[in-house]
Amino acid sequence: MISTGNDIVVLECTDTERTKQTKFYSRILSEGEIELFKSNSFQTLSFENFVWLAWSVKESVYKFHGRSHPHTLFAPTKIKIKEILLPLKQNGLDLSDTIEGISLDDRTCYSCEVNFDLLTFYTRSFVTGKLIFTVANNTECFDSVHWGIKEISDDAYIMQSREVRSFVVSKLCKIFLSNDISIEKAARGYPVIAQQKHIPLSFSHHGKFVGYAFVINETTS
């Protein structure tokens, strides 16, 4: 089954001081992940950003897995990051405008291998001064993954929801060369393309940013 999962964390919407407290981060990080942080040289990643990177990775994996296992409960410490590879170069994402792409390059992203529910998942994350954006997959190849990030003017839930749907529909219209693209919910509650029901969509929003991810390859198209 084709699946997808993404997440976005806007750092100014998080409580930096609380994130650094054991009672907070111990609900997100496993012992192994705390050791992973200590043993790596994350010169460009503060501990609090590491915590939110881990959260974003776990939330994305949970969404990806949840499409086919809807009754799985979200328990962050049970989703275990086995390995984190740092980007070879700091990405220079210009968040003053909409950003979209196909594929996620491990040279510009944090790449994680994650174990959950006896399965292995892979994630790619952009970490900027403003936000962390993650997409999950069940293979190391992200070539068929479409993704997008957009800043919006209003952080009210209804606006986040409206903006992310309009953002992804606009992208899908370009891909399918059609103006007749809409979104509906699958029986299990996750969004799909109404005209291509086998293609699931993943939405995320936090503060004044929204993001999406979906997969289109030979199997889906």
Next chain:
Amino acid sequence: MSRQEILEGLKTVLAPYTMDKEALNSMNDETEFIKDLKINSANLVDIIIDAEERYDIEIDADSAEKIHNAGSCIDVIMEKMKEKI
């Protein structure tokens, strides 16, 4: 403390994390934090910590995992308050 009293207290815990005050005021056992109250998932840990502080309890990871709506959250709070006695 009655179930209804905890429900009312839980509304105070959740208030900083939802803009949907109407949904919060009409919250019942079936109300889901993310779907119905439109709370961002990134605040779920904050809510557990705030509930621990309000009721002077400790909610372990296994119990936190069971929380998916207001009713299950009240169940966990009541269970942890009983354990203190």
